[in-house]
Amino acid sequence: MSEQFHKLTVSKLEKPIKDAVRISFTLPKHLIKEFSYHPGQHLLIEFEIEGESYRRTYSLNSCPFLEEDLQISIKRVKAGKVSNFANDQLKEGDTLKVMKPKGRFFAQITAEAYKSYYLFAAGSGITPIFSILKSILVASPYSQVYLFYGNKNQDSILFNEELKSLQAEYKQRLEIVHILSNPGLWSSWESWKGKKGRINSREIEDFINHHPPIAQQTEYFICGPSSMNLDVRKSLMELGIPADLIHIEHFSANQDEGIRKIDSVDHANIELSYQKNSFHFEMKKGQTILQGLKENGIEVPYSCESGVCGSCVAKLREGSAEMKTCMALDDKDIEEGYILNCQALATSERLKIEIP
Amino acid sequence: MPILPIEAYTSQEWLDREKRIIFGNSWQFAGFMEDLSDPGDYLTVQCGFQNILLVKGRDQRIRAFHNLCRHRGTQLLRAVGKKQKALTCPYHDWTYDLSGQLISVPEKEKEFPDLEIDKICLHKASVDIWRGMIWVHPKADAPSIIHYFDGIAEHLGPHDPMRLIEYPDTKIEKLIKANWKIVVENYIDVYHLAHLHSNTLQMYDHAKAEFGFVNDHYMFWEPLVKKYKDNLDQLIPYKRIAEMTDEYIGAYVPWLFPSLGLSETESSWSTFHVIPLAPDLTKVVLRSKLEPMTDWEYMRLGMKSGEAWKKIMGVDTKYKSEDPNDPMASGDFMEEDIFACEQQQKSLTNPLFSIAASAKQGESPIRNFQQIIAGWMKTEQN
Numbered sequence: 130m131s132e133q134f135h136k137l138t139v140s141k142l143e144k145p146i147k148d149a150v151r152i153s154f155t156l157p158k159h160l161i162k163e164f165s166y167h168p169g170q171h172l173l174i175e176f177e178i179e180g181e182s183y184r185r186t187y188s189l190n191s192c193p194f195l196e197e198d199l200q201i202s203i204k205r206v207k208a209g210k211v212s213n214f215a216n217d218q219l220k221e222g223d224t225l226k227v228m229k230p231k232g233r234f235f236a237q238i239t240a241e242a243y244k245s246y247y248l249f250a251a252g253s254g255i256t257p258i259f260s261i262l263k264s265i266l267v268a269s270p271y272s273q274v275y276l277f278y279g280n281k282n283q284d285s286i287l288f289n290e291e292l293k294s295l296q297a298e299y300k301q302r303l304e305i306v307h308i309l310s311n312p313g314l315w316s317s318w319e320s321w322k323g324k325k326g327r328i329n330s331r332e333i334e335d336f337i338n339h340h341p342p343i344a345q346q347t348e349y350f351i352c353g354p355s356s357m358n359l360d361v362r363k364s365l366m367e368l369g370i371p372a373d374l375i376h377i378e379h380f381s382a383n384q385d386e387g388i389r390k391i392d393s394v395d396h397a398n399i400e401l402s403y404q405k406n407s408f409h410f411e412m413k414k415g416q417t418i419l420q421g422l423k424e425n426g427i428e429v430p431y432s433c434e435s436g437v438c439g440s441c442v443a444k445l446r447e448g449s450a451e452m453k454t455c456m457a458l459d460d461k462d463i464e465e466g467y468i469l470n471c472q473a474l475a476t477s478e479r480l481k482i483e484i485p
Numbered sequence: 486m487p488i489l490p491i492e493a494y495t496s497q498e499w500l501d502r503e504k505r506i507i508f509g510n511s512w513q514f515a516g517f518m519e520d521l522s523d524p525g526d527y528l529t530v531q532c533g534f535q536n537i538l539l540v541k542g543r544d545q546r547i548r549a550f551h552n553l554c555r556h557r558g559t560q561l562l563r564a565v566g567k568k569q570k571a572l573t574c575p576y577h578d579w580t581y582d583l584s585g586q587l588i589s590v591p592e593k594e595k596e597f598p599d600l601e602i603d604k605i606c607l608h609k610a611s612v613d614i615w616r617g618m619i620w621v622h623p624k625a626d627a628p629s630i631i632h633y634f635d636g637i638a639e640h641l642g643p644h645d646p647m648r649l650i651e652y653p654d655t656k657i658e659k660l661i662k663a664n665w666k667i668v669v670e671n672y673i674d675v676y677h678l679a680h681l682h683s684n685t686l687q688m689y690d691h692a693k694a695e696f697g698f699v700n701d702h703y704m705f706w707e708p709l710v711k712k713y714k715d716n717l718d719q720l721i722p723y724k725r726i727a728e729m730t731d732e733y734i735g736a737y738v739p740w741l742f743p744s745l746g747l748s749e750t751e752s753s754w755s756t757f758h759v760i761p762l763a764p765d766l767t768k769v770v771l772r773s774k775l776e777p778m779t780d781w782e783y784m785r786l787g788m789k790s791g792e793a794w795k796k797i798m799g800v801d802t803k804y805k806s807e808d809p810n811d812p813m814a815s816g817d818f819m820e821e822d823i824f825a826c827e828q829q830q831k832s833l834t835n836p837l838f839s840i841a842a843s844a845k846q847g848e849s850p851i852r853n854f855q856q857i858i859a860g861w862m863k864t865e866q867n
Contacts, residue, residue: 243613243631271631334543341518341545345613368544369583 169235188257245342251353330364379456397475448480508533549612617646642749649774676847685818701742
């Protein structure tokens, strides 16, 4: 089953902060329905850069309850092919190949709900969180929002201005606490009087104690680097919050970087079974299984190529493989032998893999 | 033609049905948000026949459970307390965590070898916060509190109760020897205001009162009389509520079905909670919140206002009496109301008792309220 890409035109490019670009797409009428989305969902985009294609997922930061263009924000990542391309070379009027919005991380927002939402974001993890936050304010008039937002310094806060104006508009329903790991001393001509540090368990407890929920039905959304996500979830669960109220988006800030160096085997032999066929091929050192499959012309499902979406999941029957990063599988999946083809490198001479 | 029969005010059987049908199926006032300020704080509240336990978790959420141990039904906790991390039944020490989950049973291996502890949880109830007040509903799947109070916000005062401060000496508890509905009917009776309280609530213009029902809830507003309004700076007994600008000023005195009256005035915000104890005995708990002020300001304003009242409004009582305990000579409108309610209750068992006529306008809220009660009682089947 191959998913369909649609060509969307970049209608607007903005620079909210120095090292980020905000991209808007205007949808042609016939795609409006297909591209309807929940706040928190993401787009999969294919970029053609210097003859190579790269797939990346970006959370929508626009609000589906307002008549606004689809919008994503891309922060520059050091040596990141796509993020640098988007920041330096993309122009208004360019077209990009985009799949319809997807993702299990979203808020189900209703007008009659009476809820307290606790949102935790770090760095660019704010993008889906911003969409959720704005949607609650706009479309759930009785609900309350509490945002805890971590950044490096004053200049790296995405949506700073937008958050300020929402706070002014929704004084009674929105509380925001910023925390900076490395606040600049004199940025914006004003010294930082807010919190310093990172979002950790002590800060989370402090944040919740200072912002007890009014509406007693609560929900928690977390988006940031995976280490933060897991810490926040652990802290929330220690406070007695049931796991089913906690939603996590593993936002990979290092989509372009490749986190782990894996010493993989050269010329590993792969035996793959997929849809009742079996394939044999050999891989080069440093290649992911997906790269090996593509090079050998074997078509298998895949999508984001960054370990986030889980489309390329496979089961390891024999041999060993290690993944560079893995946001789509939990510990139990990995224990059972599941791998992501886009992230897995062979660490034994022979591998037997099955795509379910 | 009375809408409710006399036994609605006198019989235990009727009260039991009310406790089951009305108090067991509606949102009830349980206190102010700040009553449960820290993790581990708890309180209990009676909803008809059901005692509900509220406890604050470390995540600052309030949990609501039926206060009965799953072992043999013993009440786990009583009254208000502090710092509970687990809920323990005093009888056999069965222990639950703050999610209501049973976590330990003494001598389990020997006495309950087959008991699956993780399948036993306290019965859940519903809890929410609305307008700075904690509300509880005995059903776990209660309709949203927003839905319950739908449409009434625009008839309430502009006060932000969460901002106001409760002064310790403003909490009053009274026992009234009358049926709880007599107390409610007195609260919503517009006709009596100018008469029973001719010398105690004379700062409000009862002739200009606006009132009516939104669903089961009664809404009431009346303006200040001119003399009081013109001299408000001197007469006001406490700091003026900041939100009470000239545009909004007046007394908002709604009744939230079934058992909570609010009194939202220019200088205070109060709850009047009615708790039925017996067919002819009702407890009321009054709590008031004021603008934050120092003890000194509180005293100074009280003295200044007292002096000004004597000069401008004149202080007098409806009747003169040698008896220092005569409620009708107390100058306190609440004492007057309690007296009237108790005198009315006394007559209900008199064979000659009947209602000759009911005031077209001023007593229409009473007839409406009785109709609402009658409507609830018809749902007996459940």
